[in-house]
Amino acid sequence: MNITRKLLPSRMLIIYSIIISAIVGYAIYYAFTEGNTLIRIVVIIATLLIVLPVLRMPVSINEDNDTIRIKLIVGEKVFLKKEHTITHIKTKSLFSVRLFATSVFLYWGYFWTKSIGTFYALCVDNTNLIMLTNKNDGSKIVIDSPFV
Incomplete structure (x- = not known):
C-alpha cells in the first residue's frame, strides 16, 4: 500500500491567513511611515515569527507500509508506524487554544x-x-490524513 496525497489549505484557513496578512502588511506600512526605530524592529521580528513557519507548510503526504512521510516546502518529516498509534480525528474545534502556534496558511505549533x-x-x-x-x-x- 503506497498512498500519496497533495495537501491544500482549507478555505477557512485561507480566509484567516488573508486577514492576518493584511493586518501584518498594515503594521509594516505604519511602522515604516510613522514609527520610530524600536517599533520598526518589533514589527520586523513579529512579521518573521508569523511568516517563517510557512516554510514548514506540508505540501504532500505519503503513506506506505512502514512510514508516513510529510513533504514540507522546506524539508520532510518521517514517522515510523511501529513507533506510533494512529487515531483518526473528526472535529472542527481542534485548534481553539493555541499555546505556541500560528495559523497563517497552516496549523503549526502547540x-x-x-x-x-x-x-x-x-x-x-x-x-x-x-493523530x-x-x-x-x-x-x-x-x-x-493521507486518505481523502
Whole structure:
C-alpha cells in the first residue's frame, strides 16, 4: 500500500491567513511611515515569527507500509508506524487554544484541547486529520490524513 496525497489549505484557513496578512502588511506600512526605530524592529521580528513557519507548510503526504512521510516546502518529516498509534480525528474545534502556534496558511505549533490535551500540529486542513501518539513518550502530533 503506497498512498500519496497533495495537501491544500482549507478555505477557512485561507480566509484567516488573508486577514492576518493584511493586518501584518498594515503594521509594516505604519511602522515604516510613522514609527520610530524600536517599533520598526518589533514589527520586523513579529512579521518573521508569523511568516517563517510557512516554510514548514506540508505540501504532500505519503503513506506506505512502514512510514508516513510529510513533504514540507522546506524539508520532510518521517514517522515510523511501529513507533506510533494512529487515531483518526473528526472535529472542527481542534485548534481553539493555541499555546505556541500560528495559523497563517497552516496549523503549526502547540495546541491544547480538553479531549486530547497538549499536542503538536503540522497540517493545512482541519477536516481530515489523524493523530500520531508516540508509544514511547506519549507525545502527540496531529497531521493531515493521507486518505481523502
